[in-house]
Amino acid sequence: MVLELKNVTKNFGGISALTDVSFTINEGEIFGLIGPNGAGKTTMFNVITNMFLPTSGEINFLGEKISGTKPHKITDKGICRTFQNIRLFSQMTVLENVLVGRHCRSKSGVFSSVFRTKSQQSEEAMTREAATELLDLVGLSDYEDVIAENLAYGQQRRLEIARALASNPKLLLLDEPAAGMNETETENLFDLIKEVQKKGVTVLLIEHDMPFVMKLCDRITVLNFGKKLAEGTPEEIQNNKDVIEAYLGSEEDDDLDA
Secondary structure, three states, X not given: OOEEEEEEEEEEOOEEEEEEEEEEEOOOOEEEEEOOOOOOHHHHHHHHOOOOOOOEEXXXXXXXXXOOOOHHHHHHHOEEEOOOOOOOOOOOEHHHHHHHHOHHHOOOOHHHHHHOOHHHHHXXXXXXXXXXXXXXXXXXXXXXXXXXHHOOHHHHHHHHHHHHHOOOOOEEEEEOOOOOOOHHHHHHHHHHHHHHHHOOOEEEEEOOOHHHHHHHOOEEEEEEOOEEEEEEOXXXXXXXXXXXXXXXXXXXXXXXXX
């Protein structure tokens, strides 16, 4: 078990964005988190990474309680995320963006960095090599020196994933990575996430592209109005009447509209 949520609730004043949500993610899974707009999916990401503190409930990562841990410490422990809106260092090069993501794994202190000790130079070389390998993984090895904002949209999405992977996470959270992508870019993203899984990284995915989710994920949890509506394999979710009603509406709703 990599991640365990126990009865997690998040309130904003009198509004409950998440209510008593529980689920577990196992090592090596690609786990989908889906639901209509406003269901609480991104709030869940923010709670897991402690950008928001849960109002109640408990979150465990690799058997350790992480509720209340500072966000940068969450990254240190092995959880990293991307965002629904791309957040790159737009004026830095592609390579520099990935190197920044590796910073949390650096052991060099101020002294060694200033005086360029042998250990610091060795670490720098290894960091650059790791960043180059990640750019190759995401198909951006020919764009090392390109300024990030000059990349095409799909390339920026892949760069954001490379930067997240640079922190060497055990759990990668992807917030709508296929949003705005064309069919070819989406297919490339599918292959990339599968490659990430093969490298032993567990993935938690928010996505609105249902064919993409159903093809990619091992298991799925569905949220609706901040509550857990269903959980299961893609096939089980596709045939769940409550899920179908949440997305498409009920026959009674159609009758009322008429």
